[in-house]
Amino acid sequence: MTSKLCILSTVGPLGTDASPRGDDGPVVQELNAETLMMPDWCGNNRLDSLRNIVEDGRVSLLFLVPGSNNVVRINRSAWLSASREIRQRFAKKDRLPATVVMIEIQEIYTQCARALMRAGTWEDAKPPAGLPTAGEILEQASAGDEGGISYDNAWLGRAQKTMW
Numbered sequence: 001m002t003s004k005l006c007i008l009s010t011v012g013p014l015g016t017d018a019s020p021r022g023d024d025g026p027v028v029q030e031l032n033a034e035t036l037m038m039p040d041w042c043g044n045n046r047l048d049s050l051r052n053i054v055e056d057g058r059v060s061l062l063f064l065v066p067g068s069n070n071v072v073r074i075n076r077s078a079w080l081s082a083s084r085e086i087r088q089r090f091a092k093k094d095r096l097p098a099t100v101v102m103i104e105i106q107e108i109y110t111q112c113a114r115a116l117m118r119a120g121t122w123e124d125a126k127p128p129a130g131l132p133t134a135g136e137i138l139e140q141a142s143a144g145d146e147g148g149i150s151y152d153n154a155w156l157g158r159a160q161k162t163m164w
Helices: 048-055 084-088 114-119 134-141 149-161
Strands: 005-012 015-022 029-032 035-039 058-065 068-081 100-111
Touching: 005 048, 015 048, 048 068, 048 100, 058 100, 068 114, 068 134, 084 100, 100 134, 134 149
Parallel strands: none
Antiparallel strands: 005 015, 005 058, 029 035, 035 100, 058 068, 068 100
């Protein structure tokens, strides 16, 4: 993932929680094809997300990249690791995250870009070079059956017709 920002959503016995997570580089690292790792850096010192992960484990990640209206979502379950070896992967100077959220991937898909387009969220921002488009993601996920450059080329017209 090239995203430096995502929203972590969790479910627990006391309700739901959505928490922004960010880093100065990719916000998650890939452990393997089925598992992502996200460091738990200091934030507002609330433990809502962590408590929910321990109690329930269901999570969603919503990845955002400035300049791109493509939003990628990942769903499944998570658990926490306090392993020094895992935490060491995220070392920053002399600091380690307290824990690392380990996310098992069940689904990956793009969300509709209309909300970001309607809001003008990234009007002045440009996406980073090499960021895959929604059409490229869809083409890869469908083994070439859907998506591609024709999907991307037609997207703006489709979105404008159905924006509101």
